Amino acid sequence: MSELIKNFGVDWKLLLAQAVNFFILLFILKKFAYGPVMKMLRKRKEEIEKGLKFTKEAGEKLGRINEEREEVLKDARGEALTIVREAEGTAKVRKDEIVTDAAKKGESIIMEAKRHIEEEKAKMGEEVYRDAEGLIRSGIARVLGKMSAEERDKELIKEALSELKTAAK
Amino acid sequence: MPHIEIGAEKLFEIFGLPVTNTLLMSWIVIGILLIASLFIFRRMSIVPSFLQNILEFFVEGFLKVLEGVFGTREKSEKYFPIVATIFLFVLISNWLGILPGVGSLGFFSAEGGSASGGERIFVPFFRSSASDLNFTLALAIVAVVLVHILGVAAIGAGKHISKFFTFKSPIDFFVGILEFISEIAKMISFSFRLFGNVFAGEVLLVITAFLVPYLIPVPFLMLEIFVGFIQALVFAMLTTVFISIAISHNH
Numbered sequence: 001m002s003e004l005i006k007n008f009g010v011d012w013k014l015l016l017a018q019a020v021n022f023f024i025l026l027f028i029l030k031k032f033a034y035g036p037v038m039k040m041l042r043k044r045k046e047e048i049e050k051g052l053k054f055t056k057e058a059g060e061k062l063g064r065i066n067e068e069r070e071e072v073l074k075d076a077r078g079e080a081l082t083i084v085r086e087a088e089g090t091a092k093v094r095k096d097e098i099v100t101d102a103a104k105k106g107e108s109i110i111m112e113a114k115r116h117i118e119e120e121k122a123k124m125g126e127e128v129y130r131d132a133e134g135l136i137r138s139g140i141a142r143v144l145g146k147m148s149a150e151e152r153d154k155e156l157i158k159e160a161l162s163e164l165k166t167a168a169k
Numbered sequence: 170m171p172h173i174e175i176g177a178e179k180l181f182e183i184f185g186l187p188v189t190n191t192l193l194m195s196w197i198v199i200g201i202l203l204i205a206s207l208f209i210f211r212r213m214s215i216v217p218s219f220l221q222n223i224l225e226f227f228v229e230g231f232l233k234v235l236e237g238v239f240g241t242r243e244k245s246e247k248y249f250p251i252v253a254t255i256f257l258f259v260l261i262s263n264w265l266g267i268l269p270g271v272g273s274l275g276f277f278s279a280e281g282g283s284a285s286g287g288e289r290i291f292v293p294f295f296r297s298s299a300s301d302l303n304f305t306l307a308l309a310i311v312a313v314v315l316v317h318i319l320g321v322a323a324i325g326a327g328k329h330i331s332k333f334f335t336f337k338s339p340i341d342f343f344v345g346i347l348e349f350i351s352e353i354a355k356m357i358s359f360s361f362r363l364f365g366n367v368f369a370g371e372v373l374l375v376i377t378a379f380l381v382p383y384l385i386p387v388p389f390l391m392l393e394i395f396v397g398f399i400q401a402l403v404f405a406m407l408t409t410v411f412i413s414i415a416i417s418h419n420h
Contacts, residue, residue: 008302009176013186018298018307021195025202026254033206034250037228040213047215 171291171375175368177301178278178292190293191301194271198262198298231256238409248412251315255308256405259299263367263397266297267390272375299367299400302360309359312408313352320415328418355411359404366400 144152177189209224217225231253235245265271275293298304320329333349335341370393377386 007175009189010302010306011187014177014189014192014301014303015307015310017186017192018195018304019311021192021199022254022258022308022311025199025258026250028199028203029206029254029257030250032203033210034253036210036213037225038246038249040215040217041225041228044215 171379173372173375174290175302177296177303180292180294189301189303190275190296191298191304194262194265194295195258195298195304197295198258198265201265202257202261234406235409238406238413240413244413244416248319248409251319252405252409252412255312255408256401259308259363259404260398260401262298262304263401264394265295266300266367266371267374267393267397271295271297272371297367297371299363300371302364305360305364305367306356308363308404309356312359312404313356313411316408316411316415317352319412323416324418329415359407363400363404366396370396 147155177191179187179189180193181188209220212218213221232242232245232249235249235252236242239245239248272293272295274295275291277289278292317329320332331345333345333352335345373389374386374393377389
């Protein structure tokens with residue numbers, strides 16, 4: 001047995017050295033090769049999964065947004081139509097109101113104007129009478145001044161009597 | 170005739186440790202792998218470069234193979250470092266052994282064995298690590314011990330030991346004893362398989378190069394590249410299978 005071991009050159013020191021070599025290599029590779037590679041592979045896998053998920057979500061979101069937009073547009077169109085229709089209705093009502101109002105107002109303005117004219121006319125008539133009275137009085141005074149007193153008296157008495165007569169009646 | 174030595178030749182000694190040409194070779198392998206991993210894996214980016222892509226392809230492929238044995242990606246990632254280190258260590262040292270200059274650069278030693286009758290024998294500086302039983306046996310012991318440590322870590326010491334020593338039934342008892350012996354056999358088969366293949370390859374190359382120096386060794390070199398890969402794969406895959414058996418509950 002020892003002869004065999006010697007023939008193969010087996011030496012416990014060398015065995016230990018080679019075993020240590022293995023563990024050194026294991027440590028080196030774990031630290032500088034496997035670690036970084038594994039980390040990178042895992043990281044890339046995560047990134048890709050994240051990217052795919054994001055893409056899927058974005059697609060879904062886009063679809064939803066499009067649907068929503070369609071709906072909103074449809075709603076808006078319907079609303080716009082109802083608003084226009086309503087506006088037309090109110091406009092018609094308002095138009096009628098305005099027209100009747102205007103007619104009423106016009107009438108009242110015309111009436112006012114007529115009343116005004118009447119008043120003015122009456123005022124003017126009174127003024128004419130007032131002016132005429134003065135004129136007539138001065139005219140009469142002037143005419144009477146030329147008449148003799150007798151004649152004037154006679155005339156006045158006559159008139160007074162006739163007045164009395166009418167008043168007695 | 171070229172001189173063929175089964176044991177590795179001693180080059181010099183550091184603090185009582187005899188440094189053989191195979192030990193020197195494994196240091197070189199470690200150095201190459203260290204430099205390579207420092208250069209390649211330092212600049213990793215999320216968008217891989219050409220080289221990084223190729224490397225990741227191999228890593229992924231290896232992980233897939235392990236997944237086929239272990240069943241889950243999680244376990245495959247957990248035991249990947251050990252298996253991959255065994256694979257790379259064996260593969261690179263096997264392939265380095267084929268490089269020109271590995272067996273041919275050296276010096277003549279005055280202290281020839283008694284068999285050569287004082288004749289000066291040629292001692293190469295470098296020799297494929299796995300053509301030394303020290304390397305393969307050390308790796309085999311490490312692999313088998315690691316298998317048991319991982320087994321204990323995965324299912325607990327009691328359960329793991331009960332695979333070998335059990336008193337449930339006489340049949341189980343004897344099967345357990347056989348299992349225990351097979352663990353020792355595993356180390357021996359591991360080490361001698363790799364050693365035999367690589368050493369035989371070395372001898373084959375030396376002999377063909379000695380008989381016909383030109384052209385004829387080329388197919389043998391190709392064969393050795395293939396053998397080097399296969400042996401590394403066999404060692405790694407057997408370790409994988411043993412780990413997967415050790416971490417499983419039923420035996």
